[in-house]
Amino acid sequence: MAISVPGCLGLRFVADQTLATSTSEEDAPVVPDENAKNSPSHCHPRNIHLSPTGEDTSVRLTWHTAKRGCSSKVYYKRARWFPQENGLHFPWHCLLFRCKVNGEEMAFNAKASCLKDESDWEQKSILYRHSVVLDRLEPGRVEYKYTIKSDKEKTQYTFASPRRNSPTSELEFITFGDMGAPTARKCPGSPGTIDSLVGEVGDVDLIFHDGDISYADGHAEIWDDFMEAIQPISSAVPYVVTVGNHEYDWLPSMADGPVVDASGLREPYLPDWGNYGSDSHGECGYPFADRFIMPESDNSVVPSNAPFWYSLKTGPAHFISISSEHNVSIGSEQRTWLEAELESVDRSQYPWLVILIHRPLYVAFPHKSNRIVGEHLTEMLEETFIANKVNVVVSGHVHSYFRSCPLLRGVCADDPKQGIVHITIGSGGKKISDLDEKGEQPSWMMHAQAVHGYGRFKIQDRARMYFEFVETESGHSRVTDTMLITQ
Numbered sequence: 435m436a437i438s439v440p441g442c443l444g445l446r447f448v449a450d451q452t453l454a455t456s457t458s459e460e461d462a463p464v465v466p467d468e469n470a471k472n473s474p475s476h477c478h479p480r481n482i483h484l485s486p487t488g489e490d491t492s493v494r495l496t497w498h499t500a501k502r503g504c505s506s507k508v509y510y511k512r513a514r515w516f517p518q519e520n521g522l523h524f525p526w527h528c529l530l531f532r533c534k535v536n537g538e539e540m541a542f543n544a545k546a547s548c549l550k551d552e553s554d555w556e557q558k559s560i561l562y563r564h565s566v567v568l569d570r571l572e573p574g575r576v577e578y579k580y581t582i583k584s585d586k587e588k589t590q591y592t593f594a595s596p597r598r599n600s601p602t603s604e605l606e607f608i609t610f611g612d613m614g615a616p617t618a619r620k621c622p623g624s625p626g627t628i629d630s631l632v633g634e635v636g637d638v639d640l641i642f643h644d645g646d647i648s649y650a651d652g653h654a655e656i657w658d659d660f661m662e663a664i665q666p667i668s669s670a671v672p673y674v675v676t677v678g679n680h681e682y683d684w685l686p687s688m689a690d691g692p693v694v695d696a697s698g699l700r701e702p703y704l705p706d707w708g709n710y711g712s713d714s715h716g717e718c719g720y721p722f723a724d725r726f727i728m729p730e731s732d733n734s735v736v737p738s739n740a741p742f743w744y745s746l747k748t749g750p751a752h753f754i755s756i757s758s759e760h761n762v763s764i765g766s767e768q769r770t771w772l773e774a775e776l777e778s779v780d781r782s783q784y785p786w787l788v789i790l791i792h793r794p795l796y797v798a799f800p801h802k803s804n805r806i807v808g809e810h811l812t813e814m815l816e817e818t819f820i821a822n823k824v825n826v827v828v829s830g831h832v833h834s835y836f837r838s839c840p841l842l843r844g845v846c847a848d849d850p851k852q853g854i855v856h857i858t859i860g861s862g863g864k865k866i867s868d869l870d871e872k873g874e875q876p877s878w879m880m881h882a883q884a885v886h887g888y889g890r891f892k893i894q895d896r897a898r899m900y901f902e903f904v905e906t907e908s909g910h911s912r913v914t915d916t917m918l919i920t921q
Contacts, residue, residue: 476501477584479564481661481725482591483668486640488729488747490573490596493672495537496565496727497582498661506537506564510580512572513592537566542724544654548684548693549716559654565727571595575639591669597639597749601785601896605749608634610888611644611678611792611830613862615660618649623886623906624863628663630904630911631888635670638890639749644830645678645758645792647722649864652715661725674728674755677742678792678830679713681722682759688716696723697742703760707810709803710759728755733778736771743768745775750893752784758793758807758831763814776822785896785921787824794829794858796844798836798882799870816843819854825899825921828889830860833867835889835903836882837917846878851921857901859889881915897921 479497487494495508511532544559568580575594582589597603608631614621616628631641648660664673684695684702694700696719704710723741731738731745738744742760746753754775760768779787795812797805819827820842839846840853847853860867861883869875869884885907892900903915 477504477586479582479585481658482582482665483661483726484593484670484672485727486596486672486674486729486746486748487567488732488745489569490599490748491571492567492569493571493593493596494565494567494727495580495582496563496725498561498563498725499584500561502539502541502562504539504562504564505583506539506566507534507583508537508566508568508580509534509583510568510578513577513579533568533570535566535568537564539564544657544721544724546696546720546724547652547716548689548695548718548720549652563724573598593670594636594639596672599747599749599783601750601783603749603893604895605640605751605786605891605893606638607640607642607891608638608888609642609644609790609828609857609891610859610862611676612646612833612860612864613643614646614649614864615656616663617659618656619651620865621649621863622865623861624663626906626909627863627886627888628667630906631664631667633911634890635667638671640672640674641667642674642676642753642790642828643862644676644790644828644859646680646830646860646862646864647675647678649680650717650721651680651713652717654721657721657725673726674746674753675722675726675741676755676790676792677719677722677757677759679710679759681714681717682719682742682757683710683713684716684718685712688712693718696720697739697757697760699760705761705810708807731771731775733771733774735774735778738771738775739768743771747784750784750896751786751788752779753788753790755790758791758811762811769814773818776818779822781823786826786893786899787822789819789824789827791827791829793831794856795827796838796841796856796876796878797832797858798834798879799873799875801832801867804832812844816854823921824854825919827854827856829856829858830862832858833860833864834869834882834884835859835861835887835915836869837880837901837903837915838878839880840919841878844878855901855917855919857889859887859903861886862888880917883914885914887911887914 482497485494616624650656728741742757797808838856840850842853887905890902899919901917902913905914
């Protein structure tokens with residue numbers, strides 16, 4: 435007999451027997467297609483990316499294939515033994531035994547949209563999304579390796595398990611917005627940012643892309659280009675996304691009769707004070723939502739609507755991602771969820787509270803239309819953020835980098851620990867927007883740069899979070915701004 439270890443494949447030392455899997459072959463959701471088996475290239479995994487689950491013992495792995503019925507099976511195991519205080523710890527789980535898990539397959543139209551004339555997207559292009567949760571991980575950045583069964587090349591990828599969900603854990607993460615695919619229109623900084631991010635793999639726990647993801651603007655092939663470009667990063671580090679105007683914004687006139695967008699709404703959000711329009715070119719959130727699976731909120735009061743608004747608890751931090759492209763005023767669906775989510779935050783377990791929203795509340799000069807939007811977002815959200823002691827609000831949208839002092843109702847707080855730091859990093863790759871360097875900037879602005887780059891955060895302990903801005907404009911990454919955030 436073989437030793438029974440649930441979810442793992444044993445060494446085949448007795449009659450080639452294997453051990454129980456977390457999902458039996460009989461329960462597999464899709465029956466493999468013989469044609470797919472005979473066409474390895476159709477089953478080759480593409481667009482491979484990890485995403486968090488909110489649990490410190492698991493991550494989600496997602497990839498696409500061009501053919502239905504390809505295997506959704508993944509093998510994974512611990513990468514090595516590792517030293518502990520009392521000598522070598524023998525990691526039985528997924529070391530002697532290779533873990534195996536079956537995922538699920540879902541077909542989606544890569545060119546789905548709210549357009550009245552789908553011929554604008556040429557023709558339907560069906561992709562198959564495979565998704566699986568790699569569970570029973572040992573938390574604390576333990577190294578694992580995984581292989582996707584349908585990959586005939588048997589490429590082995592590596593990732594680190596999540597930090598322990600603990601108020602004493604450290605956490606390192608990167609944020610930026612508005613990067614785009616290297617092939618997207620007017621995204622000259624994208625290749626440099628991607629190259630620099632590859633160098634961060636192995637050091638950071640999470641990457642947050644704060645809206646305006648690929649700039650596909652209705653071209654499915656650009657989404658594929660983007661996903662392939664980030665794969666050296668996203669296959670190793672969980673990639674977390676927030677919706678932006680180029681993923682969602684659409685106009686009713688684009689639709690031929692009633693439609694439902696990817697967030698479940700029949701009408702887009704078009705306030706008369708905002709510069710909201712048709713920036714997604716009809717995508718209305720579908721390519722974004724079909725590609726990225728984000729964790730659902732578990733506050734049990736009001737359901738989240740991932741990937742449009744949701745939360746993530748990891749290490750010592752509670753992250754809340756909200757949509758500036760949807761209504762956040764009192765009484766709206768998103769606002770009702772947000773208030774319930776903020777009420778559920780446990781600062782004894784997660785001492786740091788970070789908000790991610792694509793459009794910034796506080797905007798540098800000269801960006802008048804964006805400043806008007808920011809003023810309305812501030813009016814709707816700031817008091818709620820203050821009441822719940824939010825530490826940092828991270829945004830994108832304006833294609834530059836700037837940050838505030840710890841702010842309290844538009845003024846630098848006398849006690850920095852009582853203020854909220856607003857950081858805008860819309861400098862991931864899109865053509866840079868000019869800042870008014872000759873005119874006078876708002877008194878709250880502490881630093882600004884019209885260059886490409888990203889933000890790097892490190893939570894040191896309950897009281898200290900370090901921030902750095904990493905410029906990628908010059909062809910190599912260098913830190914050009916730093917800040918210590920305290921509470």
